[in-house]
Amino acid sequence: xxxxxxxxxxxxxxxxxxxxxxxxxxxxxxxxxxxxxxxxxxxxxxxxxxxxxxxxxxxxxxxxxxxxxxxxxxxxxxxxxxxxxxxxxxxxxxxxxxxxxxxxxxxxxxxxxxxxxxxxxxxxxxxxxxxxxxxxxxxxxxxxxxxxxxxxxxxxxxx
Amino acid sequence: xxxxxxxxxxxxxxxxxxxxxxxxxxxxxxxxxxxxxxxxxxxxxxxxxxxxxxxxxxxxxxxxxxxxxxxxxxxxxxxxxxxxxxxxxxxxxxxxxxxxxxxxxxxxxxxxxxxxx
Numbered sequence: 001x002x003x004x005x006x007x008x009x010x011x012x013x014x015x016x017x018x019x020x021x022x023x024x025x026x027x028x029x030x031x032x033x034x035x036x037x038x039x040x041x042x043x044x045x046x047x048x049x050x051x052x053x054x055x056x057x058x059x060x061x062x063x064x065x066x067x068x069x070x071x072x073x074x075x076x077x078x079x080x081x082x083x084x085x086x087x088x089x090x091x092x093x094x095x096x097x098x099x100x101x102x103x104x105x106x107x108x109x110x111x112x113x114x115x116x117x118x119x120x121x122x123x124x125x126x127x128x129x130x131x132x133x134x135x136x137x138x139x140x141x142x143x144x145x146x147x148x149x150x151x152x153x154x155x156x157x158x159x
Numbered sequence: 160x161x162x163x164x165x166x167x168x169x170x171x172x173x174x175x176x177x178x179x180x181x182x183x184x185x186x187x188x189x190x191x192x193x194x195x196x197x198x199x200x201x202x203x204x205x206x207x208x209x210x211x212x213x214x215x216x217x218x219x220x221x222x223x224x225x226x227x228x229x230x231x232x233x234x235x236x237x238x239x240x241x242x243x244x245x246x247x248x249x250x251x252x253x254x255x256x257x258x259x260x261x262x263x264x265x266x267x268x269x270x271x272x273x274x275x276x
Binding site: 027029032033036037038039040041042043044045047048049050051052062066067068069070071073074075078079081082083084094095096098099100101103104105108109112113114116117120124128131132134135136138139140142143144146147148149150151 | 162163166167168169170171172173174175177178179180181182183188189191192193195196197200201203204212213216217218220221222223224225226227230231234235238246250251256257258260261262264265266267268269271272273274275
């Protein structure tokens with residue numbers, strides 16, 4: 001809890017917050033990092049294998065091979081999400097599944113499946129980017145700013 | 160074979176950075192992925208991310224930070240080709256495959272599967 005919020009609470013509430021904080025289970029940060037490292041690394045190795053497959057048999061260049069590879073990983077994630085397996089892996093692996101493109105695909109698939117009961121237009125269509133939207137918004141805006149800065153610096157001859 | 164080892168180490172390393180942001184700074188998953196995308200865009204602008212992809216292959220191109228890099232790359236490439244409007248038309252050029260695939264297969268998933276629990 002931030003300091004700003006803390007000031008608004010009464011002394012008893014502050015005491016309770018401290019009491020609750022002491023009893024909150026400590027996060028096993030080291031163990032979580034080890035799990036994230038192995039699962040994240042494994043996903044990247046699988047992706048590398050798929051990429052090699054596309055490069056060897058379909059003659060993609062290393063740059064272009066990223067596209068079909070990402071698509072295959074996304075399909076696998078959507079299937080695992082639909083069958084309810086992905087949640088269990090994600091619970092165990094933490095950032096290991098959130099940071100690779102699997103996390104992006106999972107948020108889209110899970111929010112569209114979840115809101116299906118609200119109808120296909122407002123439910124699935126409207127909620128598909130509920131969780132994945134921020135990534136696109138901040139990605140596009142930061143890319144816009146970075147591009148303008150790079151273009152300006154290049155025009156000035158700095159870069 | 161060497162590529163696989165570097166993909167494992169770099170990909171795992173980026174996930175550890177994400178886990179430290181999650182646990183250490185107590186950020187939500189959405190904040191973590193946004194932070195990594197912005198970092199990826201900045202590294203892309205500095206020209207540091209493409210060498211990493213060349214070196215680690217899928218280890219650098221599968222984590223979400225490469226999304227930021229691809230957005231910058233698309234915008235700058237299109238700017239070089241068609242001028243200022245290229246920043247707007249090119250921004251999704253490279254990442255189109257990923258976003259389209261996620262929308263199309265996500266929608267198919269919603270057609271096929273029912274929510275659990």
